[in-house]
Each structure stands twice: as C-alpha cells, then as structure tokens.
Amino acid sequence: MVGGVLVLWAVATVTFFAVRLIPGDPAEAILGGPGSQTSPEALAAVRAEYGLDQPVLLQYLSQLGRLATGDLGRSYALNMDVGPLVFSQLGGTLILALLALTVAWLIALLLATWSTGRGRLARQIGSGLEIVAAALPHFWLATTLIVVFSVWWGVLPPISTMDARGLVLPVITLAIPLAGFLGQVMRESLTIALESPFVLSARARGESDRGVLWRHALRHAALPAISLSGWAFGSLISGAVVVETIFARPGLGRTLLNAVTVRDVPVVVGVVMIVALAYILMTVLTDLASRLTDPRPIRTPTGADA
Template identity: 40%
Template sequence: MPDTGTRAHPRVRLGPRHAGARYVVRRVQYAVFVVWAAYTITWLLLYLMPSNAAEVMLRNISGGDSAADRAAVAALEHRYGLDRPPLEQYLTLLLRAVKGDFGTSTATGRPVIEVIGQALPSTLQLGLAGLVLGTLLGVAIALAANAVRAAFLRNLLFSLPPLFASLPAFFVGLLLVQCFAFWLRVLPAAGTGSAAHLILPAITLAIPAGAGIAQVTAKSLAVNLRSPYADHLRAKGVPHRRILLAHAFRNAVIPATTLLGLSIGGVLAGAVVVETVFSRQGLGRLMQSSVSLQDIPVVQGVVVFSAVLYAVANLLVDLIYPKIDPRISIG
C-alpha cells in the first residue's frame, strides 16, 4: 500500500522515574495552592473586620481608657500601609511573605518570624506528643476490637471511638485537671516546663486524634478479616491473631495513614483550646491573642506556617504510600 503520510505515532509512556517526578511536582503544586489559599482567605477575613486595626493598637497602648486620636491613627495606618488600596496591600504583603518576611507585629513591635519562632517549640512538642499518643491509642483500640471474641466487649470497644470523638477538648482537659491535678495531685494543672506539664495536654489532644484513627482502622480491619484472602488463610489453619497482625493490619494501615496526615490540621486547631485550658505558651495562644488584638501580620504568619505544616505532612503521607504497600504505584 502506498504511504499516505499519516502514520500513527505510538503513545509514549513515561517510565516509573518520570511518572514519580511528575506526581511529586503535581503534589507540590497542590501544597503551594493550599498555602496561598490559606493566606488569601485569612487576609480577606481580617481586612473585612468592622474595627480598625490602627485604633485597636492605640487602645491597647493606652490601656483602652481613651478614644484613639485621629492623627495618631492616620500615622499608624501610613506606617503599616493600611491606608493603601486593598489590592496593593494584599500584593505587597504576599510578595513579602513569599520571601519569608511577614512584617512586624503591630502589638509588640517585634518581627513576626521571631514571635512565631519563640512560640513554635512548645506547640511542636505538644503536637508531636499528642499525635504519637493518639496513634498508639487508636491502633490499640482497633486491634483489640477485632481480636476479642466476646460480643459485649467487642461492641464496647467499637463504641469507644465515636464517644471519644464527641467529647469537646475543653471538657476533656478540665476533667483531666480535676482528676489528676486536684483530686490525685500527681500532675501539674497548668504551665509550660517539665515533662510532667506535657502529659495532660498531650492526652487531651490524643483522645480526638486517636478516636478518628481507631474508627477508620477498626472498620478497615473488620473488612479485611471478612475478605476472601482471610478465609483462605483460615482454611489453611493460620491463627486469627496472625491473620490480624501480619495480613489485615498491613492493609488497614493505608486509610489510617491518610487520616494521620489529615490529623495535623486537627492538632493545630486543638492547640488553641488546649494551650488556653492548660495555660501553655505556644502557637495556639499566640493566635488567640493576635486575633483579639487584630495583629494581622502575626495572624497571617501563624496561618501560613500551619498551612505549610499541613501541606508538607500530607505530601509526605502520599509519598509513603508505595513504601507501605508496594502494590500502590505512584505512576
């Protein structure tokens, strides 16, 4: 047959390395979008607040006893760029934030990075302890619920995660303080210092985080234990405990890992309540005081930092998937 010049070109398939690189780039783009969206929404909400940030600053300086002088308000607005058009304010602050400069705190006059850096270690310590305890608690409840044979005990264990998830963090914190600080007198009620000060706040954060992990892992384990491969292993005489730990648990780890990445946001949000209840210094209390004082640079700095932690945590979770289960291909 004559050559018509319309030869079909074969489809080029990317190799695993190129597909993996493209996947990572795409996930990084999503992470950047999340951070940008968090920054933009925060700026917009703070800008639309009915009160004037410069007037709030002056009232804080004077102790709130006198009305703000108009000339002083105008000077502060000019100093911090609050008298510029909204779009110009937004773009100027955004370009500075990209360079790592979130400006100066309007409440303390210190650089925002320095203010966040001072509060960060305490929150990281609390969040890490809460996540570790929550993961251990959730996995233990899930394994126990699928390991026991007694129907009553099994139903009780399966009902614990919804119960824990429904408890407000402030209620759990106050209950722990009442029991272990006031009644038993074995742990301090508040403060930031020794490891003993970390136990009650970490448990308060761990209970809701562990509830979600327990609920997802327990259900996933139950589904895997009813699957055909589990029936095949039982027919071969493999003990139930070995099927649970060596086979079902490995498959159930995938959704639990996803939830663990999402729990970063819950831990950061819960830190606001927990640090207030236990009078701990950290990003949570810093955010609370900054919102009250309308300290826009600090609020935006804390939000962006939290969004970065959340995005990085979920990116790492996505990259860990193929290591947990080789059947999952990034490409």
C-alpha cells in the same frame, strides 16, 4: 508543588480578609489597644506608616508580595518581626501535636485490635467508646482532666510546665478525641481485612490468629488511618488553640488567639501560613508512609508488578 502553592495562596487570602472582618482598628493595636486613647493625628500617622490608609486590595497585594519573598512582616502589637516570633513558638506546638498524634494512634490501635474478632458485644463496646471519645470537646475534656488529676488526686500540674509531667494532660486532651476518629476507621478496615481472601489463605497455611492479625490484616487496616493522619495533624494544630490557652502553654495556639484579639494581622497571617506549611509537609509524609505501608504490589504502566 503547584497544589501546595495554591493552598498557601488560598490560606493567605482567606486569613487576610477574615481578620479584616473582626471589629476594631489595627492602628489602635499598634498604639497599645482600644484603651490607649490616642489622638486622631497619631492614628493617621500610624495608618500611613503601615499602609493601612491604602485600599484593602492594595494592602492584600502588598502582603502577597511580602509573603512571596518569605517576609512575614512586623507585628503591630509587639513591634517585632513576625518570623522569629512564630518560629520561637513553633517547636512547642509541634511537640504537643506529634505526641498527641502518637498517643491517639496507640489508643486507636489497641481499641481496634481488642474489639475486632471478639464477638458482637466487644464490637459494640469499642464502637461506643470511639463515638464518645470523638464527640468530646477539648475544653470540656481539659477541664475534667484538671479537676480529676490536679484538684482531686494532685498527681499532675494544672498548667503546662517545662518538664514531661506538664505535657501529660495537654497531650491526652488532644489525643482522646482524635483516637475516637482513628479508631472507627481502623476497626472498620480491620474487620474488612479479616474477611478478605488473603486472610483465608494465611489461615489455610496454618498461620495463627495473632500472626494473621499482626502480619497481614493490620497493614491493610492501617492504610485509611495513615491517610487521615495529615488531616489529623491539622486538627491537632487547631485544637492547640484551646489546649494551650487552658493549660497556659506557650505555642502557636496562644500566639494566634492573642493576635486575633488585638487584630494583629501580620502575626495572624504568619501563624496560619506556618501551620499551612506544616500541614502540607505532613500530608506529603503521610502519602509516603501510605506507599511504604501498602502491602499491595505497585503496578507499572505496562501492568507488571514493580
């Protein structure tokens, strides 16, 4: 609990001061942007209304006070409460991230199980595919997928639509690089697990190779990848900024990018705070999943198995 609060405080602090470093005047965003040609009197009135004429430290403390009460403030550029705005975009981004995480897990699992135990050549091929996948930038992969599946073959829409077909390319774009990272971890863990004493015992009891893999080794091999899923979720949310922009998909990523462009500080802080909360929740769920998946017995303080 305390750790989560500290994370939220650190996120709010870093975001607040980072946005302040972006060139431009937030008061201009409130009045329509840099090209609005507003008078100095109007700018001064807006700064006084929103507290922008106060010292930065006072603005920071005021924002922390609002966040502590659950008030995300009011958008400078859109003139609406940040809370409803952010939550209206949250669902689309969560669906995109969770689908991408699921697809990445499936790809990593299939690649790890295929390349393990099939000789040196299979391991080298699997390792090479994982390294290439992990190194692919989202913007390059998204552009390539659009050219291939939309321009050349015409089987999938180049922009995200409201149906399932519109999710395919964005999900694949996010899933493939993540699958490379998870695959490397899972394949290495699976190789170690297959060389462990409990596998030798299972083989001695007459367990088949498939049984050894799926009933014994895979549970041990999946633990490091499950532990990384919390980090992976945060990585997917950050990747959504690029993917949602390229595929014109509504979500937190596009909302954050637009807010940063016009220095809409309340929206930027609100989006980042909601993402941080989602990340903390995902980390807790990941830790719970690791405990449930871990086949090793839990030790009590007295040393006995629970």
